[in-house]
Amino acid sequence: MKKRKMTLKNKIIEETGGGILKCFNCGICAGSCPTARVSNHNPRKIIRKILLNREVNDDVWLCANCFMCSARCPNGVDIPKIIDYLKVKAMQKRGNHNVIFNKSFLRSVEMFGRLYEAGFLAEFKMRDISIRAVKGAINDISLVPHFLLKGKIGFFPHKVKNPDEIKKIFKKVREVEKIKL
Amino acid sequence: MENNPGYYPGCSLTGSSREYGKSTEKLYEALGITLQEIEDWVCCGATPGHSSSHLLPDALALKNLSQAKKQGIEKLITPCMACYSRFKFAQYNVSRDPGIREKLEEILGEKYDDENEIDIVHPLDNLNELVILNKIKKNIKKIPEDLKAVCYYGCVFTRPPEVMGVSDYENPCQMERLLDAAGIETVEWNYKTKCCGAALSISNTEIALDLCKEILSDAKSRGADMIVVACPLCHVNLDLRQGQIERKHNLKFKIPVLYITQVIGLVLGLSVEDLGIDKHFVDASKLLKEKRLM
Numbered sequence: 521m522k523k524r525k526m527t528l529k530n531k532i533i534e535e536t537g538g539g540i541l542k543c544f545n546c547g548i549c550a551g552s553c554p555t556a557r558v559s560n561h562n563p564r565k566i567i568r569k570i571l572l573n574r575e576v577n578d579d580v581w582l583c584a585n586c587f588m589c590s591a592r593c594p595n596g597v598d599i600p601k602i603i604d605y606l607k608v609k610a611m612q613k614r615g616n617h618n619v620i621f622n623k624s625f626l627r628s629v630e631m632f633g634r635l636y637e638a639g640f641l642a643e644f645k646m647r648d649i650s651i652r653a654v655k656g657a658i659n660d661i662s663l664v665p666h667f668l669l670k671g672k673i674g675f676f677p678h679k680v681k682n683p684d685e686i687k688k689i690f691k692k693v694r695e696v697e698k699i700k701l
Numbered sequence: 702m703e704n705n706p707g708y709y710p711g712c713s714l715t716g717s718s719r720e721y722g723k724s725t726e727k728l729y730e731a732l733g734i735t736l737q738e739i740e741d742w743v744c745c746g747a748t749p750g751h752s753s754s755h756l757l758p759d760a761l762a763l764k765n766l767s768q769a770k771k772q773g774i775e776k777l778i779t780p781c782m783a784c785y786s787r788f789k790f791a792q793y794n795v796s797r798d799p800g801i802r803e804k805l806e807e808i809l810g811e812k813y814d815d816e817n818e819i820d821i822v823h824p825l826d827n828l829n830e831l832v833i834l835n836k837i838k839k840n841i842k843k844i845p846e847d848l849k850a851v852c853y854y855g856c857v858f859t860r861p862p863e864v865m866g867v868s869d870y871e872n873p874c875q876m877e878r879l880l881d882a883a884g885i886e887t888v889e890w891n892y893k894t895k896c897c898g899a900a901l902s903i904s905n906t907e908i909a910l911d912l913c914k915e916i917l918s919d920a921k922s923r924g925a926d927m928i929v930v931a932c933p934l935c936h937v938n939l940d941l942r943q944g945q946i947e948r949k950h951n952l953k954f955k956i957p958v959l960y961i962t963q964v965i966g967l968v969l970g971l972s973v974e975d976l977g978i979d980k981h982f983v984d985a986s987k988l989l990k991e992k993r994l995m
Binding site (some may be wrong): 555556557558559581582584585586587588590591598600604605607608611617618621622623625626629634635637641644655656659660661663666668670671672673674678679680682685686689690692693696697699701 | 753806900
């Protein structure tokens with residue numbers, strides 16, 4: 521038997537089920553997508569490009585995981601699952617601020633078992649040094665006094681009693697899923 | 702007799718949204734329900750978890766659920782929407798996909814126990830249980846005067862509907878029922894279950910600011926005095942970022958955003974400090990004094 525060529529389309533069918541093939545391009549997903557209204561994000565186009573074996577160079581990180589697209593899809597295509605597949609794939613490479621965001625967050629969880637908000641935010645803001653990010657950081661500095669005055673952020677991490685157990689889970693996930701994390 | 706319900710606060714409720722955690726704990730205390738916290742709980746991984754790995758979020762959730770089972774917990778109260786969603790997803794995946802189950806069992810080094818499936822419950826559903834709702838009605842101490850609210854549920858309380866076990870994913874009514882019992886008028890509006898941008902608030906702030914502008918504008922135009930929420934991220938985006946949204950779009954909202962647990966706590970006579978209402982960015986005290994809740 522001839523081996524099926526491992527295009528992105530075939531890979532996604534293999535990993536997320538064949539649901540994507542049911543897309544008939546109606547656009548309800550794009551019409552329901554909140555970020556599509558305020559950016560150039562478009563789930564319909566992403567699904568279409570995959571099905572037509574075109575290169576998907578869209579910014580999948582603009583998906584906010586609201587699950588409205590799949591809830592309303594008349595054919596039940598699990599679009600968020602497909603977008604998550606693309607996100608996990610993007611995480612394997614050096615990437616933009618979204619990759620840094622996720623890595624900084626999970627590093628904190630792996631280290632302490634819980635999110636250390638102050639540490640995570642500081643790391644993310646320091647490592648993300650685009651002009652957009654610097655502008656954002658300057659804007660957000662105005663929020664810092666509020667956080668401090670209201671005692672809304674802890675200075676020190678909460679650590680679980682057995683952080684090694686969590687490190688082991690991360691290690692096993694890397695092995696079993698064969699991913700960088 | 703039923704055990705004390707379990708309680709999973711999660712990272713937000715012990716950190717930047719501690720007033721949601723505190724008000725939940727105080728409310729349950731006032732209702733005479735003892736919450737049993739999961740010992741040494743770990744983070745659910747939230748959005749970065751499922752964007753980085755297909756197995757990690759389920760593994761972290763099952764780790765917590767396995768600890769809960771050890772404590773004899775049958776029902777788990779999970780106020781944070783992200784954690785609530787991740788727990789529901791983990792149960793959904795592990796009970797439907799044998800391939801995933803096998804991998805998760807390998808990662809965690811233990812068999813998944815089907816027999817004692819834990820009931821993952823959000824306070825919105827829990828407080829609506831007849832016995833508790835009646836207890837709330839019986840213990841009302843303060844009746845607000847002509848207070849109008851819009852209820853904002855956000856995304857994952859109802860979606861994906863098949864995972865969350867919901868049929869009417871665009872029109873949930875749990876908060877309306879609770880506020881109705883508390884004598885607060887609720888107003889129909891368009892943004893009940895529309896997205897606030899969630900974690901994009903940190904990584905792509907401008908998008909969250911634009912989405913929240915629409916939500917705040919609709920609430921205001923419907924004549925609401927406040928927005929009631931049940932998710933820490935919705936609260937951060939609508940309350941903490943409200944000033945930034947006003948500046949960016951040259952608008953004025955000044956609309957207080959309160960957690961449902963704070964609102965119910967107030968009518969039951971709990972103090973503003975106990976409920977952490979003084980921790981919000983948009984000051985609610987003027988409104989609450991005017992409406993005789995404070």
